[in-house]
Amino acid sequence: SLHRMSIMAHRVRVLPFKTFRMHLAVCPPYNADFDGDEMNLHIPQSKEAQTEARLLMQVQDQILSPRYGAPIIGATxxxxxxxxxxxxxxxxxxxxxxxxxxxxxxxxxxxxxxxxxxxxxxxxxxxxxxxxxxxxxxxxxxxxxxxxxxxxxxxxxxxxxxxxxxxxxxxxxxxxxxxxxxxxxxxxxxxxxxxxxxxxxxxxxxxxxxxxxxxxxxxGFSYSYDELNIADKEHNTINSVMRKMEKSVENLINQAETGQLERLPGQTMQETFEIKVMNELAQARDKAGETVEQGLGLGNSGIIMTRTGARGSSLNIGQMMGSVGQQSIRGKRIMRGYENRTLPHFKDGDPTPQARGFVYNCYRDGLTPLEYFFHSMGGREGLVDTAVRTQQSGYMQRRLINALEHLRVEYDGTVRNSIGDIIQFRYGEDGIDPSKSDHGKAVNVVQLIDRSKLTEKKGAAASDDYIDKKVDLLTILPQSLIIELKAQLKASSLTKAGVDRLIDAAMKNYDYSLVEPGEAVGILAAQSIGEPGTQMTLRTFHYAGVAEQNVTLGLPRLIEIVDARRTPSTPVMEIHLDAKHKKGEKLAREVAQKLTYTTLDDVVSGVNVDFNANVVRIEIDPARLESLSITEKEIETAFPTKFEKESDLVYTVSLDEEKTGNPEILTHTVGQAKIRGIPEIKRVLTLQEEGEWIIRTDGSNLEEVIKIDGVDAMRTSTNNIHEIAEIFGIEAARNALIKEAHNVLEEQGLDVDVRHVMLVSDIMTKMGEVQQIGRHGISGEKSSVLARAAFELTIQHLVSAAIRGEIDPLKGVIENIIVGQSMPLGTGSVELFMTMGGKRDE
CATH class of the missing domain: 1.10.274.100 (RNA polymerase Rpb1, domain 3)
Known part of the structure; x- marks a missing residue:
């Protein structure tokens, strides 16, 4: 089970036969389909169990998911x-x-x-x-x-x-x-x-x-084979799209062979060529898909299903009736197979679309044997990816649950662990339960106002002073809600009576949305982050709007964050500039050049060894000096050894400068000499965002970057959490964790309430340093011996506890389950005494 909606209480109706049946609308929370799924049926026996099932577990009380405060059950x-x-x-x-x-x-x-x-x-x-x-x-x-x-x-x-x-x-x-x-x-x-x-x-x-x-x-509703046919006009359009695509690819091949192709920053010639070809091919497939869709109206069953959101996407229709498109492995065209070619049917090093897995046909017409082979290569990757992803995400969820299972809301509104350490002073900073909220908000002010306008009698609008006076009395509401209430009420032109009624309704909604004491918020947070993990893509290198920047996203990045890795797999920085430098591109470029790590290798055009004169001769490329705006003086100060200046931009270094007199070692030493910049920062990109110039970098070194003139240290950030913790402190690291994790989820199109992410960040940073969620971090430092042993490294924990004579207070979740007691969470956090009716002995 991935989340709490995996166990629900249904009313029994006794029906014939040996299978049990259920309503289709409850399939999404169970993630159930009818291809052989099995389920377990529990029948609660005691009065307490039956009452709990009736009051807490009925299907209709699980409609709103705690992950995002919106229905998870509904029509499909x-x-x-x-x-x-x-x-x-x-x-x-x-x-x-x-x-x-x-x-x-x-x-x-x-x-x-x-x-x-x-x-x-x-x-x-x-x-x-x-x-x-x-x-x-x-x-x-x-x-x-x-x-x-x-x-x-x-x-x-x-x-x-x-x-x-x-x-x-x-x-x-x-x-x-x-x-x-x-x-x-x-x-x-x-x-x-x-x-x-x-x-x-x-x-x-x-x-x-x-x-x-x-x-x-x-x-009746069916999707028949003749609905897949398209008119001759569309056929011809698709054919011409394919011919045009072949022409553009041919042009690219010629440019690559003659060296006229413009290299993308940070990519080799070959990579640039591949990226450009893949763009052309993707465009051709999309055009074919669009052509097909324009030819079909809303009378077509396929279009009805995709447009209404019942099933499928326009891509599926494009592939059925237009063109299947490029088959890819690890996001690149298919390259592997024979030497320098995919199959013996092609010439050596053939870079044409069909030789590297582009499928021209659509599924309706069927694929050629070669296309079918490439298609099965792409399909196999999908299967492997799914299998790998489920175990990775399953292990991440197990670690999350283990680290957070014993957190609960106390009667004073704080979130504490089993021994009473405070994790949050107020759950989610506002005490709102996401499953009772309205899509994350405690009160949906706009909705309330719209509804009251429909029923309100006409009259003079209340004055702004009246609204301010009334709203200021509501001291218990969070500040953000007070600000929103004031702004919306002033714009609404409701009467005084209307304003009073609306404030009452808002207060009622707020009271209802507060989290209840005893709620197992830790497990809810872990489930709300773990469950979408299974839907995330595994290998996503996504280019943030530009083809130059690789950033790890999706499940691998999420695992990296909860693991609190020392260095991210793709460290990047977003550098904001001060008022003077953010206005123009030229000034931003100047700052960017100060950052980029530049060595002598980057400006050398040629190196040759002259054994007669016993020197290494180094020639500098004037064009590169200009593009990087480096002066001769900078080069001369960068030389790590003694040197002679032979002529303009030509330097010699004596072979005696190296102990063994090996010219290779000497040229390497000279080439690696730093001219300027920060060693970690390999590449920079200046781009305009929201009307100001910012710098994105590959590689990250916060400490050095914020010292550089022109950088706005207040707004510059990195995706390396440990760096932020060391330089800006633990509070900043906590906020960075929330931002990073939430961005990953949002980028994948997964709706997760930020309160869950906040709780995970808070427990990772509660000791004053960033700890991982796992055996070397939170789970390994639990107060309970049994809880640690139940997670990982069972024998080591038990043996060391026996040697030390540790005592287990049995205050958490897993240790109580192990010894067979009820756990102090939810309904278990209060003692219940009940008489079962009937006569009592006085």
């Missing part, structure tokens, strides 16, 4: 494409069909007036859907099919993607993943749960899934 696959088809403008239903659908969904109530009276009475799909919405529910959002037009036509949208619900009536927009989907925040479903409670939410989801199932049974 068929339900989404069905909801779209049902709520399209075109869908009109006869009385008989409406009756069938409502019977499917067990609807009891009035049926609205039909949309169309003549020739036959017909109801729209939107009306039928509206019957299941709460009567006073209002909501506005955009559907997944939204094309993000420059100016939104709102309810007159031609794609019908502006979802507007007023008074429980769906007025415009289609329902798809953005309205009822699982693992989406700010959906209709999310709002119903937050505003009306889990029971209403549970009934709503039950009814509409039944309704949609019924509708799809009547209508």
């Amino acid at each position: 696959k068929d339900f989404i494409s069905g909801a779209y088809l049902l709520t399209r403008k075109e869908t009109l239903l006869t009385a008989k069909e409406v009756g069938k659908l409502l019977a499917h969904a067990n609807y009891r109530g009035e049926i609205p007036a039909p949309t169309v009276e003549k020739p036959v009475k017909q109801w729209s799909g939107k009306q039928v859907f509206s019957l299941f919405l709460p009567k006073d529910f209002s909501f506005v959002s955009r559907a997944n099919v939204c094309r993000h037009c420059p100016t939104c036509a709102k309810e007159d949208c031609q794609y019908d993607s502006y979802v507007m619900i007023q008074g429980g009536e769906l007025l415009s927009g289609v329902i798809d993943k953005n309205s009822i989907g699982a693992e989406r925040a700010e959906t209709i479903f999310h709002r119903i749960i937050k505003d009306y409670g889990t029971d209403v939410g549970h009934d709503f989801l039950n009814s509409i899934t039944r309704l949609i199932n019924g509708f799809l049974t009547i209508r």
Whole structure:
């Protein structure tokens, strides 16, 4: 089990046969599919166990995931494409069909007036859907099919993607993943749960899934082979795209052979060539995909599934009907096989697309034998990657859980470990439980104001002074919430009564979102970071907007962070400049040149050994001097040995300068001599961000960089946490840990509440130095012997504890499980006495 939603309490219905069945909407939290999955069924026996299951573990109470405070349970696959088809403008239903659908969904109530009276009475799909919405529910959002037009036509949208619900009536927009989907925040479903409670939410989801199932049974939905065919026009476009791509690649090959190719900074000629070719090939595949999509309308089942968010992506459709594209291994084209070529079918060193694994065909037409072979090479890498990733991420999660399992919220609001050391003075700095929050916020002020405007009577707007006076009384709210409340209320022009009502509602929401004492926040944090780890990509070298910079991201970087490695695998710095240097590129370049490590090797054009004169002659390249703006004087001071100046930019060094008189050692010594810069910084990049020039570097040395003139030390940072801890202190390191870990998760498109990341950072830095999460850090220094032994190095821990005569206080989680007691977390943190009814002996 990866998170707490892997164990849930269901009501039993006894059905025939030996398998148990479940609702499709609860598959996402269990991560279950029907290809042979097995589950364990526990039947709680004691009164306490049954009560706990009923109060804490019911499915509808697990809808909001503690990972990001939004529903993890919701409609998937068929339900989404069905909801779209049902709520399209075109869908009109006869009385008989409406009756069938409502019977499917067990609807009891009035049926609205039909949309169309003549020739036959017909109801729209939107009306039928509206019957299941709460009567006073209002909501506005955009559907997944939204094309993000420059100016939104709102309810007159031609794609019908502006979802507007007023008074429980769906007025415009289609329902798809953005309205009822699982693992989406700010959906209709999310709002119903937050505003009306889990029971209403549970009934709503039950009814509409039944309704949609019924509708799809009547209508039918299939994806047939003839929907994969494209017109001749599209065929010809794709062919011309491929021919154009071949021409550009041919040009690149010619440029590479004649040496005219412009080298990318920090890449060799070969790497530059490969990067440029890969870009061309990727563009060709995307163009083919776009061509296909333009030829298909929203009548095509494949397009319906991808646009509504039910399943698949436009890439899948492009590969089925356009072109499969480049097969890659470790992010590069396929190179390995025979000597200098992939297969014996090609010439030596053939750099053309087909010789290195570009698949022209699409899946519909089938691949040639060679394409099939390359495709299976790319596919094998995917399988290996998945297998490696699951174990890596599983081990990371085990370490996280072990390090954090004994943390809990106490009655005074602090987060402490089992022996009472304080980890956080207030959980997440604001005491809000992410699973009770509204997508991370304690109070969704904007939503509250929008809702109160719909019900509010007209009147004079409250004055700013009145709002300030009222909000300032709420001293218990966090500062950020107070600021937001003031700003939003002033912009809202609500009446005095409206403001009072809104403040009451905000306070009520805030009280509800506070974390409960005894909550096992440590385990929640570990699960919320570990569970998305399995979905992360393993090998991601991503270029931060430019092809020059490699940064380790994804799962490897996350593991690196929780391991507190001494040096990251790709150290990088982001250097901000002071007011004078950040304005122009020229001044920024000057600072960048001071940083870059430059040796004599970088400016030498030729070295030859003259045994007659017993010297090594070194020639300097004037063009390189100019591009690096180095003066002759700098070169002369950089020489590590005595030298003679023979002529302009030509120097000689006597062979006697080296003990053994070996010219190779001598040229190496001279070449490695530093002219200027910081040794760790191999490459720099100046680029403009948010209107100012900044410098990105490969390699990191914070201490030296912040001494350099023109660097703004206050805003310069590195991804090496230990460096930050040594130079700026442990508090800065803690903030850097939060930022780094959260960035990795966000870059992978994973929504994780920052409070979980904060807790992990806080426990890593609580001793005043950055500790790893593992046996050499937090887990190895737990107070309990049994807890340490249960994790790793069992025998060493037990033996050393026996020698020292250590005592285990049994205050944590794992040690109590080992000895068979209940653990002091959640409901176990209070003693419970109960009588089982019946007569008592006086």
